[in-house]
Amino acid sequence: MAESVLRLEDVTMQFGGVVALNNLSMEVNKGEIVALIGPNGAGKTTAFNAITGVYEPTNGAIYFMDELLVENYPKEKMKKLYAGENNGKYTKSVVKTPDVITKAGMARTFQNIRLWPSMTVFENVLVAKHLRRTSNLFSATFRGNRKEEARQREEVAELLRIVGLDDVQDELSTSLPYGKQRRLEIARALATNPKLLLLDEPAAGMNPQETDELTEFIGQIRNDFDMTILLIEHHMNLVMGISDRIYVLDFGRLISSGTPDVVQSDQKVIDAYLGVADEDA
């Protein structure tokens, strides 16, 4: 039986009166590559932000490894504004900050790259190891954590070798070409030792050759790290080629889901994308 890694139940995300995510339920199982697609403004990034703790969902629940991670219901002024369904179904308010969720085993990349510009490639990845430290401020300052520091540096070097960034490890992260910056962001997320990797448009702005390399890279991550991956992507070649299952969002609502074949031939999906210029479809 499939082991559930991530499960969303009726997640609704409202910004005032704007319903960015409406009653989204979805599931990602261990070892899967699942894609979340949809036209611009469909609510894909919002879904990521709700999952990773950047936003508190207005209503609904999120489970990680079958344990409740986040749950919320409309309170105070949202009570009146709430436009979603399942009112009253959720009664607990469990919210977590992003760092706690990352520690639990989820790591993400950003649609608009967010590397730390003053740091080298190596340091960018090394900082992502900070959350797995056992040292405290005192022992770290007075170098009582030598062993841990050395081990983490070793792990980072190894990771950079695997993802093929070891030759540029001492360069400033922002001096890398675009494709490598994306790769570095993925490496940084991997450094937190996640069980689930969330990639927000990893191929955005890449040329076809870079996109092919990335597709291969994502497959490699799944195999090498035994990783479960949820990704947002507009490049249909990439999505259809790599995903086990696909969820399609439009105006915050789930309009279709299933294997690439099923989704591709779904009339609702075709309608949603109609009129939207799509270079790859």
Added chain:
Amino acid sequence: MIEKKKGSKANLIFALGLVVLVFVLEQLLPSSSMLLTVIKKSAIYALAAVSMNLLNGFTGLFSLGQAGFMMIGAYAYAILNVPTDQRAAVYQYFDGGIIQFSITEGISSVLGNVAGLIIGVLLSLVVAGLVAAVFAYLIGLPVLRFRGDYLAVATLGFAEIIRAFFQWDKLGPITNGSNLLRKFTNLADFNIKNSTGQVIINLSTTILVLIVAACIMIIAMMINSTYGRSFKAIRDDETAAEAMGINLAKHKMTSFVVSAFFAGIAGALLAMYQTTVQAAPFKTAMTYEILLIVVIGGIGSLSGSCISAFIFVGASEWWLRFLDEEKYNILNTHILRSGFRKVVFSVIIMIIVLFFRKGIMGENELNIAGFGRWLKRLFTGKKKPAIETEAK
């Protein structure tokens, strides 16, 4: 990494060399020498600037409470170190005050005068830092959770309020109200005297520089640790930092509290240097002076802060003094008169800020090993070794 280790060793030797130089100067120069005064004051300002840089430069939190935390440190140190037999005189308007012990005196009575002085003063400095840190923690609790410039406003307000508070009459039995605190253990107590009371070895400047160097070294070690790297990540992009598992509230608090701790020590050292303490001079203007030192030295450069502290204090207290003297009457213009020094000083600072946007050092650190290699090349006439492999 090996390179880095060598570099830090070279820096350590360089710092020790400076301390030795100060020691020698102190024996050769009269104790009233301007150079020694500038060294002392700039050492204290360097520590204050470095502690501010930790927060404003390395963590990206803009705080303006430095003078406030320094004042707390100065008071904590002074209050705890007035000898018991002097308390009646110092707290003359408050019946000798309510605190009736001196840390240094107390420890001296157990361990003897020398060990008591050293341990007592070091312990008092730590206590002074801790008191400032506790205040920082209490301010940080409500303020650090917000993004943006709340911290600057809150710390600025705090520094002003606490200054008025310490001068409050009702607090007189502890703070001596608006009166001077004096007679506490100071830097001159470290000078070694013979039986007739004559100073035979001057140590007051050396001991100060030594303490400051140790504090700055600890801050540098922290910045180069996994915590310091996380501070930089927060400064560079806090959304990404949080997404990579860094607890923003906790790390910002850590940086804020540590910064206040060392500002408190800087304040205590200032008290030791001045031999008296009063709330009045710890104004916002002092915070701005320190901020200016940080900016001139380079936001994000510790050695920059140190160099700039020396230049700043030297220029404002010493090298530009002649501009105030009317006896140098250039072309009969009488342009040189009292106050002209400040005009020139402001212009110089404006020029530096305009032309060195990133300060003297930018985000770089003084690298003694690298400097040594550069000197060697200069003398042997060898060119910088060409970079062997082109990046492909």
